[in-house]
Amino acid sequence: xxxxxxxxxxxxxxxxxxxxxxxxxxxxxxxxxxxxxxxxxxxxxxxxxxxxxxxxxxxxxxxxxxxxxxxxxxxxxxxxxxxxxxxxxxxxxxxxxxxxxxxxxxxxxxxxxxxxxxxxxxxxxxxxxxxxxxxxxxxxxxxxxxxxxxxxxxxxxxxxxxxxxxxxxxxxxxxxxxxxxxxxxxxxxxxxxxxxxxxxxxxxxxxxxxxxxxxxxxxxxxxxxxxxxxxxxxxxxxxxxxxxxxxxxxxxxxxxxxxxxxxxxxxxxxxxxxxxxxxxxxxxxxxxxxxxxxxxxxxxxxxxxxxxxxxxxxxxxxxxxxxxxxxxxxxxxxxxxxxxxxxxxxxxxxxxxxxxxxxxxxxxx
Amino acid sequence: xxxxxxxxxxxxxxxxxxxxxxxxxxxxxxxxxxxxxxxxxxxxxxxxxxxxxxxxxxxxxxxxxxxxxxxxxxxxxxxxxxxxxxxxxxxxxxxxxxxxxxxxxxxxxxxxxxxxxxxxxxxxxxxxxxxxxxxxxxxxxxxxxxxxxxxxxxxxxxxxxxxxxxxxxxxxxxxxxx
Numbered sequence: 001x002x003x004x005x006x007x008x009x010x011x012x013x014x015x016x017x018x019x020x021x022x023x024x025x026x027x028x029x030x031x032x033x034x035x036x037x038x039x040x041x042x043x044x045x046x047x048x049x050x051x052x053x054x055x056x057x058x059x060x061x062x063x064x065x066x067x068x069x070x071x072x073x074x075x076x077x078x079x080x081x082x083x084x085x086x087x088x089x090x091x092x093x094x095x096x097x098x099x100x101x102x103x104x105x106x107x108x109x110x111x112x113x114x115x116x117x118x119x120x121x122x123x124x125x126x127x128x129x130x131x132x133x134x135x136x137x138x139x140x141x142x143x144x145x146x147x148x149x150x151x152x153x154x155x156x157x158x159x160x161x162x163x164x165x166x167x168x169x170x171x172x173x174x175x176x177x178x179x180x181x182x183x184x185x186x187x188x189x190x191x192x193x194x195x196x197x198x199x200x201x202x203x204x205x206x207x208x209x210x211x212x213x214x215x216x217x218x219x220x221x222x223x224x225x226x227x228x229x230x231x232x233x234x235x236x237x238x239x240x241x242x243x244x245x246x247x248x249x250x251x252x253x254x255x256x257x258x259x260x261x262x263x264x265x266x267x268x269x270x271x272x273x274x275x276x277x278x279x280x281x282x283x284x285x286x287x288x289x290x291x292x293x294x295x296x297x298x299x300x301x302x303x304x305x306x307x308x309x310x311x312x313x314x315x316x317x318x319x320x321x322x323x324x325x326x327x328x329x330x331x332x333x334x335x336x337x338x339x340x341x342x343x344x345x346x347x348x349x350x351x352x353x354x355x356x357x358x359x360x361x362x363x364x365x
Numbered sequence: 366x367x368x369x370x371x372x373x374x375x376x377x378x379x380x381x382x383x384x385x386x387x388x389x390x391x392x393x394x395x396x397x398x399x400x401x402x403x404x405x406x407x408x409x410x411x412x413x414x415x416x417x418x419x420x421x422x423x424x425x426x427x428x429x430x431x432x433x434x435x436x437x438x439x440x441x442x443x444x445x446x447x448x449x450x451x452x453x454x455x456x457x458x459x460x461x462x463x464x465x466x467x468x469x470x471x472x473x474x475x476x477x478x479x480x481x482x483x484x485x486x487x488x489x490x491x492x493x494x495x496x497x498x499x500x501x502x503x504x505x506x507x508x509x510x511x512x513x514x515x516x517x518x519x520x521x522x523x524x525x526x527x528x529x530x531x532x533x534x535x536x537x538x539x540x541x542x543x
Binding site: 019020031032033037038040041042044045 | 391395534
């Protein structure tokens with residue numbers, strides 16, 4: 001079973017074998033998997049099997065279990081800027097695991113860089129929206145997978161990836177220009193600054209010379225563009241400083257009014273093991289927040305609330321279709337005041353069951 | 366080794382009792398989670414999640430990989446989920462700040478004092494992809510083929526990463542005259 005590695009180890013120098021052996025023994029004075037932890041897991045398993053409810057992890061930082069439900073009860077706040085955190089450099093931050101893959105980050109809904117780019121200028125990021133081809137000309141040193149574009153009622157809202165430095169030093173990599181958001185009329189294939197209206201620009205620095213703002217992803221929602229943005233600090237091997245869900249009323253911006261970035265939520269780390277997701281209702285210009293209080297398979301355990309971006313009001317929905325797996329752009333049906341509406345899931349959060357994340361592993365065929 | 370192999374055979378016929386599963390693989394899962402997240406709290410939480418998932422789903426285990434590799438795969442993906450959900454995990458109202466991040470930051474500062482020797486500090490400073498293969502090789506004793514399957518990369522990539530990871534540690538040891 002260890003043939004290959006043993007062969008490799010035989011090629012190691014004696015000195016190397018020594019440190020390899022030494023380090024391979026144990027990294028800590030005591031085993032991290034303690035009897036107390038084992039007991040805790042046993043109790044949790046018993047709790048779940050008897051339906052006694054969900055116990056928070058010892059380090060779930062109190063509010064974790066409340067999760068989205070708590071937020072929905074407390075109300076969605078609108079307030080000024082904040083910050084977020086990252087994993088390793090200003091990379092794509094998408095929360096939709098691709099079923100069957102090893103839960104690597106999947107492409108965001110709007111980064112349609114996989115589209116055909118035949119006929120477009122070299123380096124262009126191609127997009128297809130409502131059957132129409134668009135392309136964003138970019139210098140060759142830009143990461144076109146970070147190009148964003150979505151359709152709104154007022155036109156195509158897009159943002160080019162800014163130039164970066166220190167590609168070979170991920171901890172030091174950062175953008176050297178701020179992220180900007182542009183608006184181009186529908187049907188105008190070229191998404192270029194020369195022919196677009198700039199509607200918003202984030203600051204470059206986020207409170208210090210080593211912290212930078214990052215625009216992560218876009219979603220079109222009728223008259224609005226919904227986005228996740230935040231900031232990161234270079235040299236910090238940790239994460240993003242914070243994440244915010246926000247929106248801009250594109251229609252007002254198109255009319256020449258000053259675009260306002262409205263923050264909706266601050267998404268901050270707190271461990272939870274129950275699934276949840278956010279869906280966009282493009283027709284209604286609303287965001288649907290769904291949280292599972294129990295495991296998947298208990299449709300009555302879902303809590304769902306809709307946020308109307310125009311009025312800022314939020315309401316509990318009458319019904320919402322059950323989503324059993326975190327599928328990219330899953331169609332969601334919900335009912336409000338007896339009327340059926342449709343939304344598209346764009347962000348998945350929390351703990352989805354392993355069998356949903358790794359269907360191949362659990363495939364019985 | 367004997368007992369673990371016995372457990373592996375057991376899983377093909379029936380569900381392994383949770384307690385036995387934890388006794389056999391608890392340390393492996395916890396350490397792997399720690400090496401990926403660099404956080405003891407996270408390793409605790411992730412271990413719990415992994416064993417609960419595995420216990421709930423063990424009946425679906427098909428035996429294509431060893432039970433340990435199966436558990437480590439769940440661990441790895443739970444870690445990815447944990448990392449991603451550091452900001453995605455839950456919705457919090459503006460103005461609220463989870464203590465988790467601050468806890469982890471403080472924990473990171475103390476990490477250097479936890480290891481039994483300087484070599485582990487050096488290993489933990491490696492980029493994720495190098496640290497991971499080194500840990501899988503040294504601590505989990507997976508074969509190159511098993512690592513390749515777990516990581517979803519070619520065996521040549523695993524060998525390359527292992528070689529580079531060792532090279533980086535070798536250079537650091539030389540530089541520090543350890």
